[in-house]
Amino acid sequence: MIPVLICALVSLSVAQHDLDILYPDLEHSRTIYVIEDGPRLSVVAEQSKVVSRRGGNVTLPCKIQRDQSLAPNHKMRIKWTKLTSDYLKELDVFVAMEHHKRSYGSFHRRVHLQGSSPTDASLVITELRLDDYGSYKCEVIDGLEDGTAVVSLDLEGVVFPYFPRLGRYNLNFYDADRACREQDAILASADQLYEAFQEGMNWCNAGWLSDGSVRYPITTPREPCGGKNMAPGVRTYGLRDKDKNHYDAFCFSSHYNGRFYYLIHPSKLTYDEAVSACQKDGAEIAKVGQMFVAWKLKGYDRCDPGWLADGSVRYPISNPKRRCSPTEAAVRFNGFPNKKHKLYGVYCFKGQN
Structure with missing residues (x-):
């Protein structure tokens, strides 16, 4: 009778008939030892969610917790991916192994590891864009050990x-x-x-x-x-x-880098005149998103209806007034008037590099 020793890092369940096939001579005299042990490497995000704004920089936290019994590994691989809305597809963001580093797609030259210590796998994203919003996965592979953590990036x-x-x-x-x-x-x-x-x-x-x-x-x-x-x-x-x-x-x-404003003009304008007036002022006719940001995030308040880039006429009210949105703060919408009517002013946007 020869005892059999089977060691595993995780719990194993082996069916009786499988052992009979593998070891027919052992009959029923066998001893199986199963050793349970936790992972020797784990990846932790100290914050599950970070909040920033368009145009800013942000650090997505990711820390490596490594068992001291593991031998040093200079080929540890750190990979960041962005999860899509259905979580079935991941977009490559950044990969690092030893001195080799690579960023992908729209993140090219905008991402790097914080690297404050050998266990710091945090990702720094600069010049944030609207599309950067979402969830990111930090994955660390160290030989046969690996771990992951997920961090959400929100934008004001x-x-x-x-x-x-x-x-x-x-x-x-x-x-x-x-x-x-x-x-x-x-x-x-x-x-x-x-x-x-x-x-x-x-x-x-x-x-x-x-x-x-x-x-x-x-x-x-x-x-x-x-x-x-x-x-x-x-x-x-x-x-x-x-x-x-x-x-x-x-x-x-989200926040923009520039100035949104109502253009003071001596007369009301057609749509084409509005576009031209902003250009003469060194700006461009403002977009709907820029008006909502100015209203919501900057408290912009103006009772004058004005043309916007899509041909609509709107005006932002942060402080309700009897004559202008008496019951609530809102961006008021005057529809899509005939572009030839000289009935409105114009909102302009002057961007800053």
């Missing part, structure tokens, strides 16, 4: 509903994505829309979000918006066909 910003001159429910997913980008924004995430709802956003028209779902936030339930007896919340249509289905969009924008 504002969510706003949007539809084009064509009218409501005219955008498929790709049109909605393009429409937001044209207004200095991106499609909002489901989390961003929910946060806007918690801050009081009440909008009855359904819009696309970045994950391909369609939703709308209701703080005051009413019949046309899911029913009067429904509880407040974010109504959802679920995932929709990105090509065939048409809705509005919920856009998200």
Whole structure:
């Protein structure tokens, strides 16, 4: 009778008939030793979420905890990836092993490891962009050992509903994505829309979000918006066909590097005159996203309706007045007037490098 010793780092479960096949001569006299042990390397994020703003820099924390029994390994591999909305695909961000380092895609030359110590795998992202919002995975591979941690990057910003001159429910997913980008924004995430709802956003028209779902936030339930007896919340249509289905969009924008302002002009302007007036002032006609950021994040308050880049006319009210948005702070919308009408002023934006 020969005893069999089987050691493992993790708990093993071996079926009786499998052992009979592998070791037929042992009959039923065998001893199996199973040793349970924890991982000798782990990866920890001291913060699960960090908040920054467009144009700023941020550090995503990631620390390596390594068992002292492990031999030194100069070929330890650190890899950062960005998780997509469905978590089924990861986008490469940065890889480092020894002296070899590489950044990918839109992160090229904008990312590096903080490297304050041999166990510091934190990622520094500079010149933050709207698309940088999301969740990131830090993965460390040390020989046969490995570990991961996930950190979420949030941006200070504002969510706003949007539809084009064509009218409501005219955008498929790709049109909605393009429409937001044209207004200095991106499609909002489901989390961003929910946060806007918690801050009081009440909008009855359904819009696309970045994950391909369609939703709308209701703080005051009413019949046309899911029913009067429904509880407040974010109504959802679920995932929709990105090509065939048409809705509005919920856009998200963050801080900008520049100046948003109402151009003082001696007369009212047509749309073309408004574009030209901003250019003569060394600026460009402002975009919808820039107005919402100025209103929400900078407290911009102006009662004068003015042209914006998409041909709409709006004005931002941070302090409600009897004559201008008497009941609430809001960006007021005057529609898409005939561009030849000389009825409005213009909002301009002067960017800074």
